[in-house]
Amino acid sequence: MSRAYDVVLLGASGFTGALTAEYLARNAPVDLNWAVAGRNQKKLEVFGKDVLYADVTDPKSLRALAESTKVVATTVGPYIYYGEPVVAACAEAGTDYLDLTGEPEFVDRMYVRYHERAVQTGARIVHACGFDSIPYDLGVQYTVEQLPERVPLKVDGLLRAGGRPSGGTFHTAITAFSRPKQNVDAHRARRRAEPRPDGRKAGAVTGRIHRQQGFWAVPLPTIDPQIVGYSARLLDSYGPDFRYSHYAAMRRLPMVASGIGTVGFLVAAAQVPPLRNALLNRLKPGDGPSPERRAKSWFNVRFVGRGGGKQVITEVAGGDPGYDETAKMLGESALCLALDDLPPTAGQTTTAAAMGPALRNRLVAAGMTFATLSTDDY
Numbered sequence: 001m002s003r004a005y006d007v008v009l010l011g012a013s014g015f016t017g018a019l020t021a022e023y024l025a026r027n028a029p030v031d032l033n034w035a036v037a038g039r040n041q042k043k044l045e046v047f048g049k050d051v052l053y054a055d056v057t058d059p060k061s062l063r064a065l066a067e068s069t070k071v072v073a074t075t076v077g078p079y080i081y082y083g084e085p086v087v088a089a090c091a092e093a094g095t096d097y098l099d100l101t102g103e104p105e106f107v108d109r110m111y112v113r114y115h116e117r118a119v120q121t122g123a124r125i126v127h128a129c130g131f132d133s134i135p136y137d138l139g140v141q142y143t144v145e146q147l148p149e150r151v152p153l154k155v156d157g158l159l160r161a162g163g164r165p166s167g168g169t170f171h172t173a174i175t176a177f178s179r180p181k182q183n184v185d186a187h188r189a190r191r192r193a194e195p196r197p198d199g200r201k202a203g204a205v206t207g208r209i210h211r212q213q214g215f216w217a218v219p220l221p222t223i224d225p226q227i228v229g230y231s232a233r234l235l236d237s238y239g240p241d242f243r244y245s246h247y248a249a250m251r252r253l254p255m256v257a258s259g260i261g262t263v264g265f266l267v268a269a270a271q272v273p274p275l276r277n278a279l280l281n282r283l284k285p286g287d288g289p290s291p292e293r294r295a296k297s298w299f300n301v302r303f304v305g306r307g308g309g310k311q312v313i314t315e316v317a318g319g320d321p322g323y324d325e326t327a328k329m330l331g332e333s334a335l336c337l338a339l340d341d342l343p344p345t346a347g348q349t350t351t352a353a354a355m356g357p358a359l360r361n362r363l364v365a366a367g368m369t370f371a372t373l374s375t376d377d378y
Contacts, residue, residue, distance in 0.1 A: 004068045005033045006338040010054055010086065011075035012036040013043045015288040016100065016130075016168060019327035020075060021047045027366070028335060037065055056082045059089070066093035073098040073129075073334045077168050078175050079106045087114050087125060094121035096337045100330060102132035102172045102223045105183045108190035111348045115193075119347035124354050129333040130326035132169075133227040134351050135301050135368075136246065138360050139316040140228050141352040142370050144238055148308030152241035155305040156207070157224070158217055158249035163297025163320050170283045177270035194233075200240050202232035207245035209256065213302055213313075215249035216256050221263070222246065231352040239307065249302070294320040302373070311378045318368040325368065332362040 009024065011017035021036055025047065028034060035050035044051045054065045056076060066072060066089040076082045079101040090097035091114040101107060107127045118125050128134070140155050147153055176183065204225030209218050225246040232238040250256050269275040288294075297320035305312045318325045333351060336342070340358045351359055364370060 003070050005035050005050070006069065007032065007034040007071045007073065007334045008037050008052060008065060008069040009034070009073050009075070009334070010037045010065070012047060013038050013040055014075055014168075016323060016326060016330075017075035019323055020073070020330050021049075023327045023331040024334070025049075027331065029339070032335070032338070035069070056085050059085060062086055062089035063093065066090045066095040069095060071096040071098065071334050071338045073330055075100055075168075075330070077101060077103075078172055079103055080109075080175060080179075084110065084113075091118040091121060091123050091125060094123050096124045096126070098126050098129045098330060098333050098337070100130040100132070100168070100326060101127050102169060103176055104223050104226055105176065105179060105186040107223065107226070107348075108186035112186075112189050112193045115348040122346045124337065124345055125348040126333065126337070126351060126354055127348070128223060128227050129330050129351060131299070131321040131329070132222065133224040134329045134333070134359075134363075135299070135316045135318070136224040137227050137231055137350055137352045138356070138363070139301055139303050139314065139370065140244060140305075141231065141235075141356060142316070142360065143303040143305040143312055143314045144242075146312045146314070146372060146375065147305050148310055149237070149239065151239055151308035153239045153305060153307035154243045154245075155303055156212065156217070156245050156247060157228075158213060158215060158247050158302045158304070159220060159299070160215075160249045160301075161297075161299035161321050163294070163299070163322055164289055167283045167288065169322060171280060174266065174270050174276060174279055177267045178276055197233050197236075200233075200236070200242075202229060202238055202242040203244075204229040205243045205245050207247060212247075213249065213304065215251060216253065217247035218250055218256055218259060220246050220248045227350055228352075231350040234349065234353040288323055294324050297321065297324075299325070306378065309377055311374075311376050313373040313375075315371050315373055316368065317371075328366055328368075329363065332366055333359060336362055 012021040036044045037052040037054040041051045228244045232242040299321040300317035303314045336359045
């Protein structure tokens, strides 16, 4: 495509958006043409890049934005409220789209409404390009690569993390908890629209609380299994029968009980508007910790993969998950789509299907680790 820009970052005035802009400023090749975009152009001048006007309530501005660049990366959420006009503009213009959503309802609705149009124009619509859900999507793919081919595979992911969730992530969770019927309706509509892979089974399975790898494994109700399952349906390399289960890894039973109680309280409170508003006011989008606090944050995800008589244990690890690593993952995803030689894909896709090892190599070079801990027969 002949476009003025390789990458445009929408939402750089927010906390995570600003971190992403700073990451691109430090790490983008000098010959990369990139810009920032938003409503308040004055605020964006601090980054020293071209500043484009774009407002999610102004379709004309979004159309001009999408037509000016190869890739749009947006941090403007919650996406169920602000994301659709950007997806629509990119799907129509044949422009690659990236976001940080962790909202299953949004991802399902965007598939139903824009997947076919994006296929027609060649746009790659890639959701969940931050801590939701790159470590799991690429980590499972890395694990599958080390298991036998053309056999049934089962992979469990066990997450441990230390750090504060971002304000945007918190708002995403509370918003999703408050919309159970809409989530179910969107999921059913997606299942009716999305074709099943021929002669194969692939998807996510909700597990049960059990002991694994020295931890209590507690089912984690996030978007990550949905993303991994979609990658498995898109990629034949995941075998004829693939199943993924997603867990939080906790050391002690009291932590398990406390975690379940906290989630139960948040789900219940999200149904009551005054309580929901009180929760949302406690941690606002754009709020974020100091660099010193972020420097102490970390995450690791251990994957246990089995198939064909072989067990592989791998691990993906990095620093502050809610902010620094999320900015890194979104920034490298944008650079990967704009610059790397990738497999031909179009429509709503995933980081594993659209970028896979190319993005993984970028993230390793940027400081994240993908490691194989053990390989055994069973």
